[in-house]
Amino acid sequence: MEYLTIALGKGRLAKKTLEILEKIGITCEEIHDKSSRKLIFTDEENKIRFFLSKVPDVPTYVEYGAADIGVVGKDTILEEGRKAYEVLDLGFGACRMCVCGPPEAAECLKHKDRIRVATKYPNIAKDYFYNERHQTVEIIKLNGSIELAPILGLTDVIVDIVETGTTLKENGLVVLEEVCPLSARLIVNPVSMRLENERITNLISAIQNLLDEKED
Numbered sequence: 001m002e003y004l005t006i007a008l009g010k011g012r013l014a015k016k017t018l019e020i021l022e023k024i025g026i027t028c029e030e031i032h033d034k035s036s037r038k039l040i041f042t043d044e045e046n047k048i049r050f051f052l053s054k055v056p057d058v059p060t061y062v063e064y065g066a067a068d069i070g071v072v073g074k075d076t077i078l079e080e081g082r083k084a085y086e087v088l089d090l091g092f093g094a095c096r097m098c099v100c101g102p103p104e105a106a107e108c109l110k111h112k113d114r115i116r117v118a119t120k121y122p123n124i125a126k127d128y129f130y131n132e133r134h135q136t137v138e139i140i141k142l143n144g145s146i147e148l149a150p151i152l153g154l155t156d157v158i159v160d161i162v163e164t165g166t167t168l169k170e171n172g173l174v175v176l177e178e179v180c181p182l183s184a185r186l187i188v189n190p191v192s193m194r195l196e197n198e199r200i201t202n203l204i205s206a207i208q209n210l211l212d213e214k215e216d
């Protein structure tokens with residue numbers, strides 16, 4: 001039997017995903033060893049391999065079939081625009097993609113001014129402003145701490161993830177508009193879905209059952 005390969009993004013979602021996999025009997029002790037520099041981990045019994053990559057690379061591995069399955073946030077799926085089946089909403093990692101800024105910036109949105117927008121997600125921001133709001137804007141890509149941009153006068157607003165709202169609040173910013181809700185999703189390579197249908201479908205069902213149990 002061939003290995004099924006699962007791509008996980010380094011960070012918040014990986015921990016939760018490993019917990020879920022362990023609950024359905026897919027285990028891998030070595031992945032918890034923080035001192036290890038190993039990149040790929042295997043569960044020999046179930047013939048499953050995992051690896052941790054940078055988050056935006058997860059859909060790339062899945063599109064090309066280097067990974068059969070990936071777990072990644074909806075934000076990354078939308079931003080990367082890769083070809084993969086999105087088969088399951090895992091529910092955790094729930095947050096929102098929003099347009100945020102100082103309260104005064106609400107006016108620039110209302111009047112559809114040609115504003116500057118800072119974001120780690122230029123494709124999502126472009127799609128939202130051009131195709132949904134029909135507003136021409138200048139998008140400036142940043143790599144983190146996006147909230148700094150309107151505070152320092154680099155941009156008028158930001159398009160960013162809001163989870164608890166604490167970062168905004170502590171920096172005098174507010175949510176101006178919601179772009180879309182986000183959460184962790186399971187994605188599958190279309191060819192793998194055909195060739196390994198039974199194993200992948202069983203895996204999806206096991207996770208689905210576990211999530212349903214939690215809801216009850």
Ligand code: PRP
Pocket residue numbers: 120143144145146147160161162163164165166167168
């Ligand atoms: C994310 C996001 C916000 C913050 C939102 O940043 O970009 O800054 O979390 O969370 P909150 O609403 O609960 O305050 P992250 O911590 O991933 O770091 P980054 O700014 O470097 O992207």
